[in-house]
Amino acid sequence: MRDYSIERIEDEKKVDRETDLGGISDSLEAWRQAFADRAFRWELVLTLPGLVTILGLFSNFLERIERRPGVELADPILAMFRPIDATVATFLILYVSLVIAIAYLLQEPRYLLVGVQAYIVLALLRSLGIYLAPFDHPADMIVLKDPVVEFFGGGKPFTKDLFFSGHTSLLFLLYLTARKSWLSKLFLISTISVGICVIAQHVHYSIDVLIAPFMAYASLRLVGYMRGKAVFEAKPLLKQLTSQLKRGRDR
Numbered sequence: 301m302r303d304y305s306i307e308r309i310e311d312e313k314k315v316d317r318e319t320d321l322g323g324i325s326d327s328l329e330a331w332r333q334a335f336a337d338r339a340f341r342w343e344l345v346l347t348l349p350g351l352v353t354i355l356g357l358f359s360n361f362l363e364r365i366e367r368r369p370g371v372e373l374a375d376p377i378l379a380m381f382r383p384i385d386a387t388v389a390t391f392l393i394l395y396v397s398l399v400i401a402i403a404y405l406l407q408e409p410r411y412l413l414v415g416v417q418a419y420i421v422l423a424l425l426r427s428l429g430i431y432l433a434p435f436d437h438p439a440d441m442i443v444l445k446d447p448v449v450e451f452f453g454g455g456k457p458f459t460k461d462l463f464f465s466g467h468t469s470l471l472f473l474l475y476l477t478a479r480k481s482w483l484s485k486l487f488l489i490s491t492i493s494v495g496i497c498v499i500a501q502h503v504h505y506s507i508d509v510l511i512a513p514f515m516a517y518a519s520l521r522l523v524g525y526m527r528g529k530a531v532f533e534a535k536p537l538l539k540q541l542t543s544q545l546k547r548g549r550d551r
Contacts, residue, residue, distance in 0.1 A: 301359055313420040327407045334409035354423050362458045370460055371434030377499065377506040383442045386497035389477055391447055397490045403473045404434055404483060414523060415477045422469055422519040424459075429515070435465035439458070462540075465504045468495045469512035476520050 335338045405412040437459040445457050471494055475487035495509040 315548070330407060331409050340410065340413070341475045343413055343417075347413060347420070350420055351416055354420050357363065358423050363428055365460050366456075366458060368434060370434045373505050373507075375438070375507075376504045377418060378438055378502055381500075383438075383440050383502035384500045385442045386501045387442070387444055390444065390494055390497040390501070392428075393490050394471065395448070395495050396473060397487060400483070400486070401478070402541055404480070405477070405551060406449050407540050408479065410476060411479065414520075414527075415473070416475055417525045417527075418477070418516075418520045419428060422516060424471060425515050426464060426466055426469070429463045430461055433506065435462040436460065437462065438502040438505065444498065444501060444503045457501070462504055462508050463511070464515055465495065465498060465508045465512040467498060468504075468509050469516040472513040472516040473519065476516060510544075 324388055371465055404413075406414060441459065443457055443459060449457075468491060471487055471491040475484055478484040479492075489512065495512070498504045499506055499509055
């Protein structure tokens with residue numbers, strides 16, 4: 301029979317507090333060690349402004365794409381059913397996954413940096429894909445409205461940013477960069493779930509979702525290649541990253 305005495309409860313709370321403080325202490329120590337590395341500082345200085353710049357340019361790019369005429373594809377998968385509004389499920393899965401990923405990657409500064417760099421490459425690849433594939437959205441789509449963007453007064457949602465799925469590719473990138481087995485499984489389930497949601501809502505064609513994981517993988521490999529060629533390469537990190545990709549998801 302469990303001991304629910306006050307002393308037992310207080311002891312458990314003390315252990316929990318010490319565990320939390322230990323995790324925070326480990327994170328702070330990891331960042332202290334990372335900042336002690338001149339190469340890491342330079343990467344951070346170059347990466348963060350790069351992320352802000354890419355996000356700003358990407359938004360302007362999508363506004364232009366919205367005015368471009370496109371071609372509606374005949375998708376046999378979408379033709380099998382009427383669209384279903386899965387907006388709430390899509391963004392709930394997406395934002396919960398992002399919060400969890402950031403919380404854990406903050407404990408691994410170098411992997412967080414690699415993840416941000418891979419996302420920048422992913423955004424560039426997605427811009428190229430959207431530009432080269434002038435698709436129009438499915439006629440019966442239910443517009444996917446981001447509640448966070450709308451809360452902060454965002455404009456009209458984009459509907460022609462189709463090839464390839466940004467939500468699906470981002471979640472698969474989280475899957476690839478996860479260092480814990482349960483996180484890998486969680487992000488893989490999130491990727492599949494969001495892919496199903498955007499297809500169910502007819503926000504994307506099936507090809508947009510199917511190609512997204514491959515583009516996320518290509519982004520991470522390109523970052524690994526560029527880090528290998530860069531003068532500020534963090535060799536142990538690159539070796540670990542390459543080893544992780546070769547092992548696949550065997551953990």
